[in-house]
Each structure stands twice: as structure tokens, then as C-alpha cells.
Amino acid sequence: MEKSHDRAFAAGWPLRRCALAMGLAVSLTTSVAHAQSVDLSKWSTEYIRSIAGTEEVDTAAECSKVVPLDYKGRVSVWWTGPNDASPDISRQVHEQFWAAFKAAYRNIALDYQNIDYNQLIDKLRTATLGNAAPMVVRLQILGSVEFASKGYFMPLKPEDVGYSSADFWPGAMKSVRYQGVSYGIPTNNETMGLIWNADIFNRAGLDPEHPPATWNDVVAYSKQIHDKLGVAGYGLVAKQNAGNTPFRFMPELWAFGGGALDEASDKPTYKKVEIGNDGSKAALQSIYDMYVRDKSAPVSALTNTQDENQNPFIAGRLGMMIAHPAEYAKMVDLASKATGADKAVADQVVRNMRYGLIPKGPVRRAVVFGGSNIHIIKTDYVDGGLDEKAAKALICFWTGPEWSTKLAWVDSNPSNLRGFKTKWMKERLASIKFLDVTTSMLPDGIPFPVIPESTEIMNIIVPDMMQNVLTQKMSVSEAADDAAKKVQGLLDGQ
């Protein structure tokens, strides 16, 4: 756990600030009991359960200290919320949120827009270009740095809305800093886990209650499932231009000791290219073995997004896959709505779903630190100008322990560590199976490199590299070196 602290606090800062970072990290670690409400060094399933329900929260009262409750103004916000394919409780919780905010701040006019995950960033790009952006935007973690680097965001940190930086996940705080300045506040964080079908494991002669422990085991399990049962083992995802792909491959890359840049190291500089190193090549070799040599991954991996793994999983034709907690929730929700003959099949699937830790590699266990951050956009780019106080009021509500927890009900975790102490956390732990699995992996989370070129590296260069290997267009070595050349070119400003 110590390691993750150092890595977390020092990461993202330029080399010359390392000394300062070290000093700060040391002082923060020692004073953690005071500044931080939750003791990350004790993080475990038991600890999580023990602190849940130990703190009462009155969001309106807390936020009234930042912006008075009778403040008159307006606020506009874009975010990705639930749609009608999401579980009902997601929708309900969001409606409650808006109702609560309106009740607390009666004189702030609210304009909120729920925009699809795949479209939000593009829309924000065009909007900022045309000075038609909203005041507040909640973006997924990979998307923020581009706008911060272009100077669209107002500097913002938890202290600005009455919270403490120490009360947020260190990895998350890393993701909102650009060149030493904080431009946002994390709202929720999550990691993915491994879902597997216990029945398939059982029939293939594998232990149904435990996931493969290492990535090498994944390859072996996958082969066994395919050879014995004729169905696909591991749900590999390798589509180009798709965000799912890096979220599932990078953990493997990091586990073997590779990486895009040095984002997995204790003190990343984001200047060293690691995608061509031996660890990366080992990871590539691993997927090559599964897809080409053993043919134990779905043939459609090259054009699949994670959505397309859900069908076969539900139909019992896929052994295991890396999945976001929301997918698990969705499948449970789907099953609960099945009727008649379908109900038997559905219940069987749910009974056999297991959720566990992502496998380890020779170097580490790693998972992508996912989540969202909320930002304020500078007034020049906002449609109608910025109402800073109203924006802060909204953000105070959104990132407080109560709503940080509730809004993340089905598929995520609060970024605000105090959220883990609320009674709602207790309720979630009781009602959502396997929540403690994804929660316990949060300290293993590594965020993507916090540079504006990150989206290109993750969504284009990495999948291209994978596809070059899987279609055998290039050998493992060639593909890795080719990717390394491209990443270096990016850093050199090409």
C-alpha cells in the first residue's frame, strides 16, 4: 500500500518537482489520520465494511457554507447519465439528485443535459470551439486533460467547494492535474473486474469459485475451456478506435511490466516510452497465443466492442471477460425482467455469474483507474457566460459524500473517500453483490497518462498494435516497435 501512495502522489508532476512531491507525500502519509478521513493503508474488504455507515451527512448544510442557499443565479451542465437501457435505480437516483438540488437551491435555474458517453467529448470539442459550452461538465477520466491543456478549464480543487484534497483518491487527483495545476474534482471512480461463468469453469474442469490468478493462467484456462467445451474462453476485445480496448488490454500490459509511457511507475514522467519494452511484448505474445495459436478467443474480437461480449456471455458461450460493474448490474437487471421460458435461462446465468479480481502479472496486479471528473469551463467559452457561484454550488452537491456515493450507485464508487463512511455505502454493500471486489482494487488502479496525446495513444495506437499482431500483419516485436515509434513521434510533436 505504501507503494501506491508514493506512486500516486508523485505521479503527474514534472521531474524538477519530485523533491517537493516526496516531501509532501511523506508529510501527507504520516498525517493521514488527520487530513484524510479514511485510512488507505488499511484498505481491504473487511475495512470497507467496517467504516460504512459511520458518518452522517447533511449536504445542503455543508454546501451552504460555500454558496448560500438563497443565492440567485443559473447553471448549465452536461454529463453522461442513465438512459432507458440503464437499470431503473440509476434513473431514480438521478431524478432524486436534481430534486434535492432544486430543493436546496431554489433560486438557481438549472439546465442539465444528459449526453451519450460516445458523443460527449466530440460535442464538447465543437462547443468550446464555438464558445457554446456549458458552465459545468462531467467528463470521463481520459477526456479531461485535452481540454485542460488547451486552457478551457478554470483551475478547480476540492478546497474550492469546501472539501479536502486528501479526501479524494490519489490516483483520481493525479488525473485532474495538468502541469501542476488542478483543473477539476473527481466525482466517482471505479475499476473493472473479471466476470466468469462458474458453470463453464466447472464443466471444463476448472475451479468454479476462483478466477485465474495470473494472466498466464488466463491463457491456460481459455485454452482448456475452448478445447473441452468448444466455446470461447476469454472475451478479448480488440476493436480499433474504441475506448473499450485499452481499458481491457492496458491492465495486462501493465501487469507484465509494460506500459504506453511510464505511467505505471512510482514517479511517472510521461516522457519515457515503454510500449516497446519486454513487458509489452510479453503481453502481446499472450493475446497472440490466445487468438491465433489456441483460437480460444472469439473470432470477432477484432471488431467487437465490449457490448458484443455480453450476448455470448448471457447465452453461456463465453467463459470470462473483463467487465465494468455496470455490465454486471445490467445483466442482473435484464435477468430480473425475463419472463416465461426465458426466465429459467436468465436465472441460471445470474446464478453462475462470478466477479473477481483482475489477474496478476509477473510485475504487478493492475487495473485502469476509471471514473469521471467534474470541471468548470472558463467564462469566455461558455454559452451565456459563467455563473461561478452557481457552478460551485452544483459541484459541491455533486462531489459531496452523499451524492458522490448515490450517483454512483450501480456501477461505480465515490471519489470522495468520506462517501465510504455513509449509510448509503452500507446499503450498497448489502444489496450489490461483488461491490467489494471492485472497491478493493481501487488502490491497484493506474490512470492513463495525463497528457493530451493520451486519447490517441489509447484509442488508436494501442488497438492498432494489437490488430497488427492478431491479424499477423506484423510480428509481436515489429508491432511493439512500430507502436513505440509512433508514440515517440507523438511526444516529439508530430
Add this chain to the structure above:
Amino acid sequence: MSLAIDRKATAPATALQRRRGHILQQIVEHRADYLYILPAMLVMLIVIAYPIYYTIELSFFKTPPNLQMKDKIFVGFANYATILSSASFRETTLNTLIWTLFSTGFAFVLGLAAALALHREFAGRGLLRAILLIPYVVSAVAASYVWKWLYHSDFGVIGALAVQFGITDKPINFLDNTTSVLPSLIVVNVWKEFSFAMVMLTAGLQTVPEQLLRAARVDGASTWQRFWHVTFPHLKGVSMVTVLLLMVANLNAFIIPWIMTGGGPAGASTIWITDIYTIAFGRQRYGVASAYAVILFIVTMVLGYFYVKALTRGSEGRAE
């Protein structure tokens, strides 16, 4: 009818002669004419001139991801050089050629076959026509998702049917290998657009004069001869325009390849337009993407010019 053709044939020549005269005088003389085209020109000007200007201008600049658009850097023709010399450009160009030529060709041939086969009136013809028009009318996004599912390498319906009928023992790999992905996408594209050609050619078939066909029949011409010597020449004009419109549409056909494969696997289904989109919105290189778009535009213009030339020459010939 013949009068209109005569006028069309002689018009360009006369207009040319007049242009050599006093052009300003001509414009003033015809000022009332311009009023008729004014609304159209106004709309086109606003909504086309500015974006074209913007794109051409942007093609000479570089837009790094960490700078705002207003801080872009001037680089002259560097973007053009980057594109034309890049290793993947050759493969993408080849893909684009295959995609465009085969989609257009098959769509046209199928459309012609359908127009001919449905030319004779019979009960239910209207319904048949309407059914065949459904792919054209359905949104490309929906069509892409449905076909993607049909083609799916592990769970596709087509594969399942093949297995059930014993044709193969495991599902067919349409989209997940570099050889069959482009042909598979072309099938979807043809599915979507052949009825457009059918409609255009149906209208064209209406202009084939009955008397000529009857005369040819009386003279003992075979079906094929009647088609080739009477029907087809009258279809030349419509065919040209249909092929031109199809080619332009296919060069710019974005939705089907993008949604079904995203340009993969390993670039095997990347065509110019998907490449442009990736460069612009995936890599944020708006300058390079603009240069790319200008190249695509020039190619399309050249194509269009040749067709328009052939079209005017064709109609002059017809007047003979």
C-alpha cells in the same frame, strides 16, 4: 420534346459565343434570370462557401492537441506531403478504389436489372417496388447494426443458418479477417443503394419511345438487340448521372464502414473518408484531415468534370 433537345444541344455553343461579347452587358440584360436562382445560390453560398474556405485554409495549418484552434501553426504544404507520403495511404487508396468501383458497379447493375425486370406491368408490381426500396429508405445506422449482427463471426445469423443447413461446421468469418472484410462491407453498401439506381433507371426507361421498340420488334430484332440498340442509348443520360451520384456518394460513404468495423481489422476496411474522420476526431489533427479532405475533393471534382463532359456530349449526340 425534340425542341427541348435541340435547344439543349445548341445552347452551350450560343452561350459561349455570347460570352465572348460584352459579358457585363449580358449580365445586366439577364438580371431577372438571376432572381430565379438567387435563393438556391444564397443557400449554397452561406452553407458551402464558408466551410470550403475554412477547410482549405485549415489544410495549411497544424493543430497540436495541446493548443487551441486559434493558436494553430502555419506549415504550408507539409500536411499534404505527410498524407501522400505516408505508408498507409497507398493501402487506404487501394481500399477506396475497390470500395467505390465495386459498390457503384454492382449497385448500378442490380438497379438496372430490377428496373428492367419490373418494367412490365403486373399485379403486385407496385408492392414489389416498394419492398425493394426499403433498404434505401432505412437509416444507414440501423442497417449497419443489423448487418453487423448478421455477419457476426461467432454468433451471426448467416453463420448460424450455414451451420444449420450443414454447409459449414463453424460460423463464417466475414468481418474479422483482412481479406473478406471489404467485400462484405461492399455487399451491405450495395444492399443499401441499388434501389436508388432502380428508381432513377425506372424513370429513364419511361422515356424510351414505344414506337421505336415496336418498330425494332417488327424488324425481327432479338430481345438483347432491342435492349442494346434502342433501350440502352436512351438510358445513357440517366445512367451517367446515376453512376456519378453513386460514385460521389460512395466516396463519401462514412456510416457503414465506420459502424461495422471502424476501419479494421488492421486497416483493411479503411477508406479515405473513415481515415479523415479518425485523423480529425480521433487524433485531433484537424489540419491534416482538412488537407486530406481537399485531396478527396479534388479527385471527386475530376471525376465529376469528366462525367459532365460526357453527359453534355451524350445529349448532343442524342439530338442527331
Add this chain to the structure above:
Amino acid sequence: MSDARRRVVRQPFDGWRWAGRLTILFLLVFTVLPMAWMVLTSIKTQFAALQYPPQWWPTEPTLANYWRLINPADSTGREFLRYFANSFFVSLTTTVLGVVVAVPAAYAFSRFRFPGRQMLFFAVLVRNMFPAVVFLMPLFLLMRWLGLVNTHGSLILTYLTFGLPLSIWLLKGFFDNIPVQLEQAARIDGATRFQAFLLIMTPLATPGIIATSIFSFIGAWNEYVYAYTFLSKQDQMTLPVGIQRFFTEFATDWPGLMAATFLMSVPVVVLFLILQTYFVRALTEGAVKH
């Protein structure tokens, strides 16, 4: 009437009738298979839709997916109906304005001899030659400048230019086929050029106007890329953008999407069905006249 039918029956493909029938059969299967699958999926429950081997006919067919979409009491239904209304408004306005703009222009290109005629005609065609996708950003900036962002006006203006080239070309063809004597007769009777155009020529070009209206309407109805860029307010969205919401990062509602797509396609198919018989008949009569 019997004369015409006899004439129509003796078409050039007598010996090739079987080839024709085979072609139709092939095209029917080719066309219908994906559509049939779409409809079959839309009457399944979500769980059933994801089964493999696929259920050819659902064990428990349900119209719930459709009902949900058109039921104003359901939140999904309310939204879908709103998307429907928005699409209808945008497409209809685009079509009407398109006709108003294209008909005079086509007439001018057909009848008048003014300088720059050929060049301008070509310029009209040019619009389709520029990759629309690249225009996204400059057009957004333009709409912003005109104050049209998040309004249907931005879409109507954009779609107008998509449809104009084809409309003008088609209508010019129609005008070319109408003999000049009709206008000349009207002018002799004392009508102005404009009156002749409006009262005589335009009605005669009705089939062409209908044809271009259909193309315009469909193009606007199905357009996706610009709609999602220019509109971010949910209550403004048109159908293609709205039904995208059935696909999210983690939750794909296939039956819902298929049902929505079906409902989305119904108006345009019906439109085609009704109007295509009318305009082909009108075309036939036009050809027979000569």
C-alpha cells in the same frame, strides 16, 4: 385504357422473362432477410434476443417494445414521440423549402440563357462532392455565428444544401421535357414570364416535384451525423440521434433499437408506397403523350 395496357405488356423482355423473375426473387430475398431479422428481433424480449443459437421465432413474442415507444404515459414513449415530431418537422420544412428554392432555379437553368449558367449548375453539383464529415466543425461555427445552434433551423439549412443538387438536376430534366410552346402560348395570351412559370410550368412539373420531395424528405429523415453535432438538447433531437440512446457504453437494448428503427422507417416507406405509384403513372402518361 386497354390500348395502353397492350402496349405496356409487349415489353422487350419476353424471352428474358425467367431471368427477370429470378432476378426479382434474388433481390427480394436479399432485401428482405435483414429486415425480417430486424422485425423478428423487435418482438422478442431482451433476454431472448441475446440467445445463441438464435431463436428464429421467439418463444414468447411480445409487442411490448413497440408499445413502450408510442405510449405517452411511458417516459420512453414520450421521448420517442417527441423525436418523431421533431424529425417530421425538420424533414417537412426542409422538403417544402427545398421545393420553393429548387423549382425556380431548375426552371432558370432549363429555360434561360444567362452568363455563367453552366458554371453555376456545376457549382450546384459540387456540393455533394465535398466530404460532409469534414464540414462538421466549420458548419458548427457558422451556425453558432448565425445563432442557430440547438435549433432545428441549423439542420434545415444544412439539409437544404444536401438535397438541392439532386433536386435541381431532376427538376431541370423535367422542365427540359416540357415543350416550350406551352409557355409561348401563355405569353401570347398576355401572361408575364413569371406567371407562365408559376401557373403553367410548375403544375406540369408535379411528378418531378414529387420525386424530389421524396428524396429530400428521406435524406433529412435519416440524417445522423449533423443532427447529433448540432443538437445537444434532448427535446430537440431527431429520430436517428434519439434512437442511438438505445446503445450506450454498457447497455444495448437490441429489441428496443429494432422496434424503434422499424417505427422510424414506417413513414418513409408509406410515403414511397403512396407517391411512387402516382409519379410513375404520371411519368408514363408524360411519355405516352409524345
